Each structure stands twice: as structure tokens, then as C-alpha cells.
Amino acid sequence: MTTPPASIDLKRLAAEVSVQHGIRIDPDDPMMAVVTLNRLVFEQAVAQVLDSMQMAVRDFEAAAEKVEVRAGGVLAQEIRYYVTTLRKEGLSEVGQSQRNSDGLPSLGDAGPTSPWSSWKWFVAGLSVAFLLVSLGIWVGGQLARSAQIR
Structure with a gap:
């Protein structure tokens, strides 16, 4: 997808x-072949740098996607752990409350260790x-979008 190189105005x-x-050089002088050769070498070097940059951007995007997936998995695992812990604590507190008062605690009884407090947390x-x-x-999308712009 590279654009054709602009020709150099040798004249x-x-x-x-x-x-x-103060040196007279004609456009068909062999010295002008050096200019053309220099341009071709430069264009090839720029193309290689561009390819390297594009590969680095692709690698960065792939790594960012892996980080997003891994972070999502870790976050989901942590949430499952805390939900399970809260559920166990809530059930044990409800069981104790039922043994002590033969009924569910009212919302007005929501002290620091009540099941209602656990649910709020x-x-x-x-x-x-x-x-x-x-x-x-959102941050991942912004990073991907800024990488595409550059």
C-alpha cells in the first residue's frame, strides 16, 4: 500500500x-545516478522501518488484548471468591440469627456484622x-485507537 515515489527533478x-x-552538472551526468541510487536506498530503508513499526504495533495490540483477557479472568476469579465468601458469611450469620431470634433480622438491625451489611458491601x-x-x-479501546492513528 505504499504510494509510488515522487520523481526527483534532476534539472x-x-x-x-x-x-x-559553481560546478556545471547536466541532468544526464553520471553524478545524477548517485542521487537516484541514494533515493532508492533511502526509500528501501524507510520501507523496512515502516514494516518494523507496523509489526511492533501489531505485537503491542496483541499483548494489550492478552492483558485485557488475563485481567478480566483475574477480576472474575476475585469476584467469584468474594461472592462465595460473602455468601458463606451471610448464610452463617442468617443461621445464627435464626437460632437466636427464630426469625430473619429486620433492616433496622443491620449492624456491622449483619447479613444486610454484608450484602451492602x-x-x-x-x-x-x-x-x-x-x-x-475504555482505556484499551483508546490505546488501540491511538495506535491505529499513528
Whole structure:
């Protein structure tokens, strides 16, 4: 997808050398072959650098996707762990409450160790986790978009 190289105006270059250095060079002079050769070598070097840059961007995007997947997996595992822990704590507290009062605790009894307090923390934690995942996805999209622009 490279554009064809712009041709060098050899007449203009020959005139410029004549003006600046007082040396007469014709456009068909063998010296002009050096200019053309120099341009071709430069174009090849630029093409190689461009290929390397494109490969580096692809590698970076692949690594970013792997990080997103890995972070999502770790986050999901942590959420499962905390949900299981909260569920166990909530069930044990509800069991104790039933043994002590033969009924579910009322919402007004939501002290620091009540099941209702645990559920509030669970909902708060789940909300924060959702926000962090959303932020990670948004940042990943912005990074991918900026890598495509460059």
C-alpha cells in the first residue's frame, strides 16, 4: 500500500549545484545516478522501518488484548471468591440469627456484622468491579485507537 515515489527533478538539482558550487552538472551526468541510487536506498530503508513499526504495533495490540483477557479472568476469579465468601458469611450469620431470634433480622438491625451489611458491601464491591472493568475496556479501546492513528 505504499504510494509510488515522487520523481526527483534532476534539472532543478543540477541547476542548484551550479548556482551554489559553481560546478556545471547536466541532468544526464553520471553524478545524477548517485542521487537516484541514494533515493532508492533511502526509500528501501524507510520501507523496512515502516514494516518494523507496523509489526511492533501489531505485537503491542496483541499483548494489550492478552492483558485485557488475563485481567478480566483475574477480576472474575476475585469476584467469584468474594461472592462465595460473602455468601458463606451471610448464610452463617442468617443461621445464627435464626437460632437466636427464630426469625430473619429486620433492616433496622443491620449492624456491622449483619447479613444486610454484608450484602451492602457485596453490592458496593460489585459496582466498583464493574466500573473498573468498564474503565479497562475504555482505556484499551483508546490505546488501540491511538495506535491505529499513528
